[in-house]
Amino acid sequence: MAEVVFGSKIMQLLIAFILVSTFMILGSTRLYSCVRAFGIQSFLLACVAGIVAYSTGKYDIYIVALLTLIIKSAVIPYIFIYIIREIKVKREIELYVNISPSLIIGGTLVVISYYLIRSISIISELSSLALSASMSLVSIGLFIMISRKKALMQMLGILIMENGLFLGAISLTNGMPLLVELGIFFDVLIGVLIMGILIFRINKTFESIDTDLLKNLIG
Amino acid sequence: MIAQIIFQIFIIIALAPLLSGIMKKVKAFFQIRKGPGILQPYYDILKFLQKDSVVSTNVSWIFHAAPIVSFAAVLAAGLLIPIYITQLSLGFAGDLIAVIYLFALARFFTALASLDAGSSFGGMGGSREMFIASLVEPALMLSIFAVALNVGSTNLGFISQTVSGLGFDAMSPYQILAFVALFIIAIAETGRIPVDNPATHLELTMIHEAMILEYSGKQLAIVELGAMIKQLLIFSLLANIFFPWGIATGGAGAAEYVLALLIFVIKIIIIGITMAVVETSTAKWRLFRLPELMSISLMLSFLAIVAVIIVKGG
Amino acid sequence: MVAFYLIGAISSVILNKKDSICSYFSFFSAAAGALLGVIFSISVIFGETFYLALSQDSYLEFGFFVDKLSAFFILVISISVFAVSIFSTGYVKEYFGKKNIGRLGFLYNIFILSMIFVICANNAIMFLIVWELMSVISFFLVVYEHEKPETRKAGFIYIVMTHIGTGFILLSFMIFAGTSGSFSFETFNSAGLTMTPLLKDLAFIFAFIGFGAKAGIVPLHIWLPYAHPAAPSNVSALMSGVMIKTAIFMMIRISFDFLGASGSWWGYIVLAVGTISAILGILYAVVEPDIKRMLAFSSIENIGIILIGLGASMIFFASQKPIISAIAAIAALYHLLNHSVFKGLLFMGAGSIIYSTHTKNIEELGGIIKKMPLSAILILIGVLSISAMPPFSGFVSEWLTFQSLLLSFNLNNNFAIIMLSISAAFLALTGALAAYCFLKFFGMVFLALPRSEHARHAKEVNIPMLAGMGLFALLSILLGILPVYVLPVLDMIAASFIGTGAFGQSISVGTFWMISIPSSRGISISTPVLLAILLILMLIPAIILLINRRAQPIYETWGCGQPISTARNEYSANAFSKPVQMWFKSLYRPARETEATYSSPYLKESFRFESKIEQVFEQYLYNPIVDFVMIKSRKARLIQTGSIHAYLGYIFGILTILFMFIIAGGS
């Protein structure tokens, strides 16, 4: 079972790196570095999936790992960079919450996630690290969406959440059935494309991708 | 039976002006005036009857019908009220409530007629008359209730008979309370001071007179007579509900009827004199103080009801 | 019967284009349906209970159930519908070319049908459906002339109030269904037996509030004075005459049939509410210048009187005096019947007045008795009836109500006696004010000189309208002078829900059409004899007047020596009701506005006077509630900030809360 794998040193290291990459996103004010960090995060995830595949010997998971590598750590960052170049976004990220409080909040979220997973105590000790990392990713992703004004960062937040779920799925059950996993990848890809289209539209109509401007529909 | 009915009508019509005359005389006495003779109302009516009516250009048939209907309604009420005998031939046709509503019918038509000519005074009179009637009605109903609770009936003949059968025992607290209440109501209903001044023709103070301002000649005679009859009937209500002693309870000889009649006349005259005394000893009240007067009556009747309950030990 | 109404409804839609044919089709088929309804209901009253079940197998059970009580209400509806339909064929000419007659005819027929279904429903779900159908259709009828903003307001208030009422009815039914496990009225009957007292009380209170909203009890009455004037007059005649009675029907059904009228304080509630409604209704009616609004207020009053009778009946019933209870119930039913007749008549009368003068402001009318003599007589009959003048119909029922209140001396309950006496006093006040009010109405509208151009150009209305009113006028008289033929029937109906009738035990009919209530004590009345006496006695003054009669000199009205020939000198309606307004200043809270222009410091050139009265319940009960809701809503709306970040925050927040929930529950 997957638990065994997650107990290993290397796995723990990978998970730690994933968290670090998340904090890189949280701590950066530049779009490019955020995207780069995301790419690294996805690459690490692909590694995790690869290790799991290796240790369980399932072909399904190899495919998933490969897809992660291609789509999440290559295609999606490329789409990001394409958008950034195409619409000449200001590289700076505008924030609701400044960097240092953001980092503190992120840290708190990680701790909370850890204790939450512990307190539920349904999941064996071994995979709880991975699971709490996955929870942290989900919550930090949501936090990024809440605290960052740029539409691109919201898109990134969703993807971080997605990654968190992926980690969770892998750590809990060695991933979902292949069909489902493929569907999810398909959705993510299409979703990113459509969000990209939307960002172009937003830029065209509002002449900015600051979501703070999207406040006309109230009441 | 028919004879009794006709006799009662005759008595009522014959006595009504007399009562009015006596009261005027008493009032004059207290005001240290000589005053007209007791029979003056008879002369007045006869005089009116010989004159033509002048009619306004504006009026409709209501104006002509009103005196007739009002007069008939009042007289019909007279047939339901025991005068000197409790066994009325037509007593079954209506009770105390019917009497009140017959008076209301009379008033209704008089007030309608007051509006018909389109004069400003008529409307004023009608409005005030109806206003006072609204004031009176609840108090009246409560005092009837007090009486009816005591006796268990609203049939006037039955009430008289029962109360007179009780003899002097009937003089109980609730009876007295109810009597005073009804007496106040009678003041209002007959248009006496402090509610209305029957003698005035000053536009701003008159009520009943303002309503009938447009009437003249024969029509006026009927209206006036109707008013007098109503007065007589209300007094006889007072007399025969609360002090029915001496009333003939049927099955008696002719002599007893005559005696009863005499006693009735005396009772009426006493009430009339009392009323006249009250009238001369007070000043007319403003219209909008009248609710106070009526609330006194209302309270008294209510107390009477409570007294009935207490005394009867419910 | 149903078919006729349907034919009426459908044909009016089909014949939409031709106004006159359409109106004849729809209203005559309604009248035909009504005739059948009369026959049907009479057959049920004297025969067997009618039962018809439809679609038993599906989720929604529908069925019809007509017992004596329902049959009586169908009778009342049918009579009204018949007269009003005849009236309508004439009345709708007003709308030819202006409005869609087909729609009116369609709604009119469906409306009647829904009322009949309400009476017949034997299942709570079906009842609610047809009940709301009735409300909705009547709402459409109210907003028939929706171009006017006040009509829209009226419709809105009406539908909201009726909806609130339905909410309460629903609650009540839920309590029943919760006990009986089914929505069939048959099972409700037995549910009353097994309920706990608290549930019974709740069921009763909810039902009373719910149906009270439809009946127009104070303080749920506020829709009535808006809705009735807004609707076309033939519809208001039906709404006021019969629709609000369906609520009374259900009150009887629920409190007697379902709940067995076991709680005595219910009776006091009904009595108190009835009394308050009666007195407040008529107080507002007295000072109201709009004739249709005035009639609407008067409907509140009359519902109050009916409820007084009903309340007394419940009190007696709970005190184990079924016979007296039956008398009170008869009084209530009789007044209900009367009210539907004379209020229908008066609304049609108001319709006629509006038809020929195009105004409903009493201050602009006057003197039209000369232009519309026949209508005037018919309306006078209605006015006399509603003012309870003997020997017209209103008198009989008010007399009965008084008598039933008086019968409280049979009770061994001081509280009941005092309550009933107070109620009687207020009823008396109500009666007097009603006379005041309708005197003003008739006098101001028909007598003296016309006060405006509208009134000056009045014409007599057409024959169907007169026929409709005439029918009701005739009924008013007949119900007044021949109660002896009506009362036994009402007794059977009262007996059907009380258990014992009063006839032969406490009420009896004697010679000369005499009705006596405990005859042992001589309480009796005989309206035919009263009428005869009145007629005979009228001969005396008439003869006096006719003897030696010469041409009457005709002269101007006396005006202190000054000729007055214009209507400006007449006493106005506002002035006429002024004493009452002064008397109840604290209720009306009158506000006046005066405005004068002067040509010189001493001489007024023109003067404008406007006085308004407050609708206390709207001002101090409903408006604060509405304001409160509005303010809170405005605050609540702030959560929709428009910021996507906030929205995401909500999700985050709710997630956190639920986690707490789990952890708290988990550990």
Place this chain on the structure above:
Amino acid sequence: MIEYLLLAPVLTGILCFLTKSKKQVETVSLTGSIATLILGLILVKNVYQNNVIISWTNALFADAFSAFIVLIVSIVGFVASIYSIGYMGHEFKHGIMDLRKLKIYYILFHIFMFTMLLVGVTNNLGLWIAIEMTTLVSALLMILHTKKSSVEAAWKYMIICTVGITFALFGTILTYYGAVKILGESGDALNWTSLIAVADQFDPTIMKLAFIFILIGYGTKAGLAPMHTWLPDAHSEAPTPVSALLSGVLLNCAMYGIIRFYTIATKSTGPAFTSNLLIIFGLLSIGIAVPFIILQEDYKRMLAYSSVEHMGIIALGIGFGGALGIFGAILHMFNHAMTKSLMFFGAGNILLKHETKEIDKVSGIMKSMPATGTMLLIGGLAITGSPPFGIFISEFTILSAGFFQGNIISSVLFLLFIIMIFAGFFYNLSKMIFGTPKPGIVPGEVSRWTLGAMVIVAVFVIVLGVYIPSFFYDMIMKVVAVIRVI
């Protein structure tokens, strides 16, 4: 069988791509939706006879509940496609649309249909994928017109729903985890058919957690408060036929997800937990709609808030539970779909005529467009729960379920809220319908197509108010049997 049903809209979408003119694309679209409808009905009939159909190696399946969703989707889809012809035709005529956009519209329309059908018939917790796809497609439909407001709405829709649905995925993963523990790792461990059988052996704590995520996740999509915030924006900014689909059908699809998980979760955790959550969210949704409906200035937003309310009612019905409550909720799904489509169609007609969404700028619909006015009035009464229309029956059923199950306070609150909503809704509606038309409005209906679509749904609205045919009743009872746990 199921494949054909799914194929129909896809094929139609492809054919739409190949067409050359307005006429052609309309014909293709209409034919396609008729085909979908017919296939849908056949499916429903088959399910009705055989209870469960499974095909495509267990990936697709249809039980009574799926069939019910398919029924709603195909009926409303069919009607919306009729309406589209009139609506889009009008925009085309006025130059707001060109042929390219029109084609894109119809293609996306049918793909949207496909995704919604897919939600109903996946035999898999992977229905998540289908639901996410609906978001993607409908977001594209929303930005057909490049208006500031529609772009804003689409962005919010996209982001919030994706976030929400991510949570749903987490819930799904947790459920899978629970299932794997018992069934072992296999492709079937996510299939309904296998899950239901063993649901009572699941670890309750995991299922509680999973249900929370599912509820928030699909609840976001279903518009349950407080995750409903995107809904009024999206539903009011989408093209009207799409609004009808979004409100009438898509929300139901999300609700479908919740209810499916409800069944599993309840088996594991016992009824109290899931029911209470559903009741709380239901009441919150109904309550939150009140102020927004009372004070609304935009009639399409008002309808959107009414959808929030009705989703709350459905959740409440499921939460009350018992055969009665679930029956009411399922019936309510259908009724709401019909009635809300009717309302949106009417609103679309107003929009075309008046070119404003502000309530205050519209009046006298009854005069200028009598048929639309009448329909709107019927719909308005129906949507607020007046008899004799379908929604009344279902609301009544839910309410009585509440009373019978002893949830008195919730039921009374529910009643209070719907009365307030009635008042607010009707106030706003009557401002538009009655009165005299604004100057410059030419009397006359927009088009026969739009009217025809309204008539079709109005028939459902009215008939279901007084009569529930026995086969329909049986069908719902079968759905109830699928959902009901205890």
